[in-house]
Amino acid sequence: MSSFTPASALLGGAMIGGAAALLWLMLGRIAGISGILGGVAQAPPADRGWRLAFLAGLVGAPMAYAATVGRPAITMAAGPALLVLAGLLVGIGTRLGSGCTSGHGVCGIARLSPRSLAATGVFMATAAATVFVTRHVIGG
Amino acid sequence: MPRLLAALAAGALFGLGLVVSGMVNPAKVLGFLDIAGDWDPSLAFVMGGAIPVAALGFRLGARRTRPVCAAAFSPPARSLIDARLITGAVLFGLGWGLAGICPGPALAMLGLFEINAVAFVLAMIGGMLIVQRFEGPGVAAASVMGR
Incomplete structure (x- = not known):
């Protein structure tokens, strides 16, 4: 429990929610990262510019943060092979399921979408079950 | 152009939120998902901070006929x-x-x-x-x- 950081989690969360509110009010788009990224290849050319601008901010802001405030702690739990497998599953799953933690978990729940509530419940439960198996059944 | 700037600003705010909240640290995310272990409930607070603010945005949007920089709202299909x-x-x-x-x-x-x-x-x-x-x-x- 020593790693519990409720204040910074709430503040960071409010910023994420603020970003979702901003994108909806200004562009009328859902701030779902998998949808925005997946749409770069799939959307018509006129629909690509804002996606690339959003992604530039998403990558650029952490870069600026690391350069000014300092690099946040990052501890990778998975090795290269597991990262590739996990990335593949996340890519396929988020496109099939039309969303990830941001699109379903934040925007969808904020919109009280039954579809997003269902998706969030399923991916949270599956992720927790996966961690349980890898840490306490196999790795225990 | 305001459209692209708004998208850039939203992306930047989102990215900063991920850094500040600790979501960029896989070990911390797994600590939240590991309910049976040394559970770190921080990520529930990320959701708890994000959802009400986003909900306020959607509530404000419901009062408008269109977004500021686009012809129409684009809800999920x-x-x-x-x-x-x-x-x-x-x-x-x-x-x-x-x-x-x-x-x-x-x-x-x-x-x-x-x-x-x-x-x-x-x-x-x-x-x-x-x-x-x-x-x-x-x-x-x-x-x-x-x-």
């Missing part, structure tokens, strides 16, 4: 809870649980020059392209309209 949604959520949850990384933090980590995240991001984009290759935008649109 699909509305059914179907096998496709559940299958996708299961696969995503599996990948998220294996590495502790979801799409936003994966991209934010690139900005932090986390070299190990590159393999994850490339595989993730590959997975997205596999799904999109199989259906294409036309098929996806048709299947929605067919309902």
